[in-house]
Amino acid sequence: MKKILVLGSTGSIGQQTLQVIADNPDLFQLTGLVCNNNVQKLEEQINRLKPKFVGINQKGVSLNQELYQEIKFFYQEAGILEMVKSLDYDLLVMAIVGAAGLKPTLAAINRGKDVALATKEVMVLAGELIQRNKQKAKIFPIDSEHSAIWQSMRSGTKSEIEKVILTCSGGPFRSTPIEKFSEITVEQALHHPNWKMGRRITIDSATLMNKGLEVIEAKWLFDISESQIEVVVHPQSILHSAVIFQDGSMIGQMGVTDMKVPIQYALTYPQRIKNNYPRLSLTDIRKLEFEAPDTNKFPCLRLAYEVLKSGGSLPTVLNAADEIAIELFLKRKIVFNDIPILIEKVINKHQAISSPDLEEILKVDSWARKTALDCANI
Amino acid sequence: MKKILVLGSTGSIGQQTLQVIADNPDLFQLTGLVCNNNVQKLEEQINRLKPKFVGINQKGVSLNQELYQEIKFFYQEAGILEMVKSLDYDLLVMAIVGAAGLKPTLAAINRGKDVALATKEVMVLAGELIQRNKQKAKIFPIDSEHSAIWQSMRSGTKSEIEKVILTCSGGPFRSTPIEKFSEITVEQALHHPNWKMGRRITIDSATLMNKGLEVIEAKWLFDISESQIEVVVHPQSILHSAVIFQDGSMIGQMGVTDMKVPIQYALTYPQRIKNNYPRLSLTDIRKLEFEAPDTNKFPCLRLAYEVLKSGGSLPTVLNAADEIAIELFLKRKIVFNDIPILIEKVINKHQAISSPDLEEILKVDSWARKTALDCANI
Numbered sequence: 001m002k003k004i005l006v007l008g009s010t011g012s013i014g015q016q017t018l019q020v021i022a023d024n025p026d027l028f029q030l031t032g033l034v035c036n037n038n039v040q041k042l043e044e045q046i047n048r049l050k051p052k053f054v055g056i057n058q059k060g061v062s063l064n065q066e067l068y069q070e071i072k073f074f075y076q077e078a079g080i081l082e083m084v085k086s087l088d089y090d091l092l093v094m095a096i097v098g099a100a101g102l103k104p105t106l107a108a109i110n111r112g113k114d115v116a117l118a119t120k121e122v123m124v125l126a127g128e129l130i131q132r133n134k135q136k137a138k139i140f141p142i143d144s145e146h147s148a149i150w151q152s153m154r155s156g157t158k159s160e161i162e163k164v165i166l167t168c169s170g171g172p173f174r175s176t177p178i179e180k181f182s183e184i185t186v187e188q189a190l191h192h193p194n195w196k197m198g199r200r201i202t203i204d205s206a207t208l209m210n211k212g213l214e215v216i217e218a219k220w221l222f223d224i225s226e227s228q229i230e231v232v233v234h235p236q237s238i239l240h241s242a243v244i245f246q247d248g249s250m251i252g253q254m255g256v257t258d259m260k261v262p263i264q265y266a267l268t269y270p271q272r273i274k275n276n277y278p279r280l281s282l283t284d285i286r287k288l289e290f291e292a293p294d295t296n297k298f299p300c301l302r303l304a305y306e307v308l309k310s311g312g313s314l315p316t317v318l319n320a321a322d323e324i325a326i327e328l329f330l331k332r333k334i335v336f337n338d339i340p341i342l343i344e345k346v347i348n349k350h351q352a353i354s355s356p357d358l359e360e361i362l363k364v365d366s367w368a369r370k371t372a373l374d375c376a377n378i
Numbered sequence: 379m380k381k382i383l384v385l386g387s388t389g390s391i392g393q394q395t396l397q398v399i400a401d402n403p404d405l406f407q408l409t410g411l412v413c414n415n416n417v418q419k420l421e422e423q424i425n426r427l428k429p430k431f432v433g434i435n436q437k438g439v440s441l442n443q444e445l446y447q448e449i450k451f452f453y454q455e456a457g458i459l460e461m462v463k464s465l466d467y468d469l470l471v472m473a474i475v476g477a478a479g480l481k482p483t484l485a486a487i488n489r490g491k492d493v494a495l496a497t498k499e500v501m502v503l504a505g506e507l508i509q510r511n512k513q514k515a516k517i518f519p520i521d522s523e524h525s526a527i528w529q530s531m532r533s534g535t536k537s538e539i540e541k542v543i544l545t546c547s548g549g550p551f552r553s554t555p556i557e558k559f560s561e562i563t564v565e566q567a568l569h570h571p572n573w574k575m576g577r578r579i580t581i582d583s584a585t586l587m588n589k590g591l592e593v594i595e596a597k598w599l600f601d602i603s604e605s606q607i608e609v610v611v612h613p614q615s616i617l618h619s620a621v622i623f624q625d626g627s628m629i630g631q632m633g634v635t636d637m638k639v640p641i642q643y644a645l646t647y648p649q650r651i652k653n654n655y656p657r658l659s660l661t662d663i664r665k666l667e668f669e670a671p672d673t674n675k676f677p678c679l680r681l682a683y684e685v686l687k688s689g690g691s692l693p694t695v696l697n698a699a700d701e702i703a704i705e706l707f708l709k710r711k712i713v714f715n716d717i718p719i720l721i722e723k724v725i726n727k728h729q730a731i732s733s734p735d736l737e738e739i740l741k742v743d744s745w746a747r748k749t750a751l752d753c754a755n756i
Binding site for chain 2 (some may be wrong): 154157186232246254256271272273274277278282285288290
């Protein structure tokens with residue numbers, strides 16, 4: 001039995017993780033749940049899955065201990081860190097949105113605990129730091145693209161990898177002419193063609209910043225250079241990503257758009273366990289298309305490569321400024337086109353720090369958020 | 379240094395194998411060459427590569443020993459078998475066309491020598507026999523489809539395989555209406571859209587018998603059931619084949635249509651060695667299409683599944699009758715449509731033998747060839 005601690009259980013990835021755990025009661029045991037503030041969903045999960053340990057991140061949010069006498073509750077950042085540091089588990093599923101995933105991930109790998117990672121910000125902000133610290137622990141990607149790369153890599157050795165092909169749906173505005181970009185509404189941007197996801201990642205998919213963050217994540221997850229990572233637009237999202245080995249063979253992972261498959265793989269690795277999730281039929285799909293991304297239309301992708309090349313604290317700035325830009329866009333305070341402009345302004349104001357530690361990263365993160373708000377003049 | 383003995387060196391696969399060997403002089407040493415009767419090409423290869431041992435299969439064909447005093451020559455079936463049984467080599471490359479590959483392959487694996495196999499008839503005629511005999515030796519596929527399956531299988535274990543997707547270009551008549559099939563000329567049938575190959579395999583690609591033979595080959599190479607093998611038509615021939623694992627992940631190998639890549643992989647396995655062969659660019663290809671094969675138009679594919687299900691000596695009958703039918707078609711004695719009809723006639727006349735030994739297989743092979751000629755009334 002693998003004991004699993006799920007951080008971010010009420011989000012999309014968290015819920016699907018609980019489904020995979022429930023589908024395999026002989027393999028997995030749920031150690032505990034952590035959510036941010038969705039207590040309604042949390043109570044439903046507690047009643048269904050009976051965890052012994054539960055964490056709630058947001059200050060002031062709690063459940064009635066009287067109703068859950070068998071549960072030990074933990075609260076806010078410090079409580080959740082205590083869970084990660086003290087509980088008995090084999091695998092941490094990290095599915096908290098944003099920079100909040102950073103400290104718990106570091107705490108887990110410092111204990112030598114493996115982490116199944118859905119929170120891309122962890123690698124974006126602290127990829128280098130994680131690499132330095134993960135000696136005893138392993139990081140298993142949950143993102144469908146990175147899972148695809150990870151699965152494809154098994155067909156050769158790490159040193160035989162020539163290139164990684166990171167596929168990208170192209171988002172809802174792949175075919176929209178650049179002249180129309182300033183008219184893009186929040187509602188249009190929130191409508192992703194292939195995946196149903198959270199709000200930030202959906203907007204990031206529309207600007208291709210999501211793919212940029214994934215390029216950064218791939219670099220640190222797989223210890224490859226950014227020049228080895230090529231983004232290819234693939235509107236059907238069937239080829240989830242691929243690896244080209246130095247002998248010229250490309251190995252790719254394909255599947256339907258069901259996150260339970262990469263989640264299950266991260267939970268059972270290196271085994272592949274039978275399930276009854278829907279199968280891919282190439283003859284039903286009929287057509288897979290590919291094209292190069294247009295970085296004139298989607299400057300966020302270019303910015304991601306640029307900060308990755310410079311390295312140090314710059315990816316943290318990119319991520320933080322992007323989060324603020326999206327918030328402002330969702331509040332209709334800036335337009336779609338302003339998102340990359342605002343991010344680039346903040347990047348240009350930053351004095352990069354090389355090999356930042358956790359405190360420096362968090363300071364830069366705060367600085368970039370504040371600076372983004374300043375730059376937007378709001 | 380891996381010492382390699384190449385059987386069928388003057389054919390398309392043989393020539394490309396010699397290219398791969400020449401491209402990697404630090405890795406490979408050519409032990410010897412065997413050809414059927416193309417002495418012009420053979421002399422060119424001898425002068426270029428200086429092998430110590432050379433075999434010529436066809437009776438009455440020889441080179442002037444005076445000119446090649448440092449070479450030991452072997453002649454005809456018995457001589458070639460002696461080479462396989464007595465020479466010092468690490469890997470046999472089997473690229474002889476047709477049933478003639480059978481005895482040398484068995485001789486090699488009985489010595490515990492690994493075989494890189496391009497001759498699909500070996501597995502079609504004697505798959506079960508080979509499986510029983512190969513305890514000490516391994517068979518490495520060279521066929522692009524089987525190499526793709528073999529490479530994709532590395533992403534899981536054998537018992538985790540749910541299904542194999544064997545892709546098929548569809549041949550030159552994929553879009554030809556069935557009503558026009560009786561008018562197909564030899565010239566049209568010899569023109570394959572994606573691969574330049576020998577005459578028999580080109581016609582087999584036009585009838586889809588080639589894919590049927592590959593289904594049989596896949597069953598024995600990978601020890602899977604025919605019900606686990608699905609043929610999918612893919613006109614671009616970029617996805618060379620794929621494996622669906624029981625967790626729902628499909629892993630596939632992609633590449634340009636260059637046989638040197640699977641040849642090199644078979645020669646260097648499990649390593650992947652750097653080369654400068656052309657790379658696949660998905661953004662140049664732009665589109666991959668898939669459809670189900672039409673077994674009404676291509677009954678040869680149905681026949682292959684049927685003989686595989688029945689097993690025993692029936693695949694030998696299928697292969698031999700197909701070879702004769704193609705010869706008759708190339709000589710314009712029967713029309714394109716007659717190929718599957720003639721094969722089915724011979725199959726229906728056969729009294730199947732279960733688990734045939736080598737002598738029985740060769741007897742059935744002769745019987746089927748004779749019967750095919752009888753059935754064609756020529």
